[in-house]
Amino acid sequence: AQVLVDSGGGSVQAGGSLRLSCVASGYTSTMYRMGWFRQAPGKEREGVAVIYRNSGTEYAVSVKGRFTISQDNAKNTVYLQMNSLEPEDTAMYYCAAADRPPPPSLGRNWPLHEQSYNYWGQGTQVTVSS
Numbered sequence: 001a002q003v004l005v006d007s008g009g010g011s012v013q014a015g016g017s018l019r020l021s022c023v024a025s026g027y028t029s030t031m032y033r034m035g036w037f038r039q040a041p042g043k044e045r046e047g048v049a050v051i052y053r054n055s056g057t058e059y060a061v062s063v064k065g066r067f068t069i070s071q072d073n074a075k076n077t078v079y080l081q082m083n084s085l086e087p088e089d090t091a092m093y094y095c096a097a098a099d100r101p102p103p104p105s106l107g108r109n110w111p112l113h114e115q116s117y118n119y120w121g122q123g124t125q126v127t128v129s130s
Contacts, residue, residue: 012129029053043091062088
């Protein structure tokens with residue numbers, strides 16, 4: 001089992017940057033994929049970015065070109081660099097990890113679907129003011 005600890009959230013003005021970190025208790029190199037999700041008040045949790053074991057990445061359309069996911073397997077840590085932050089990025093951000101293939105029932109949306117992950121961090125709050 002993995003224990004994930006998220007950190008790095010905070011309050012910034014629009015246009016600013018933050019870097020989130022997710023430290024895993026086990027080897028990140030053994031995970032099929034690791035991702036970042038976010039949930040704003042009153043909204044469903046949505047996938048933001050995913051990084052695969054082969055270092056390939058995918059992003060939600062809303063953050064593409066502004067956010068970058070990366071991993072340092074020597075430190076068992078995954079990062080989310082967030083630039084050009086907008087008020088709409090305000091949310092609780094969660095790290096997630098998967099040690100198995102996704103359920104076939106998820107179809108093509110599995111990379112950024114929360115049911116594709118079986119380990120979760122506790123969340124770190126990001127607040128962007130205009």
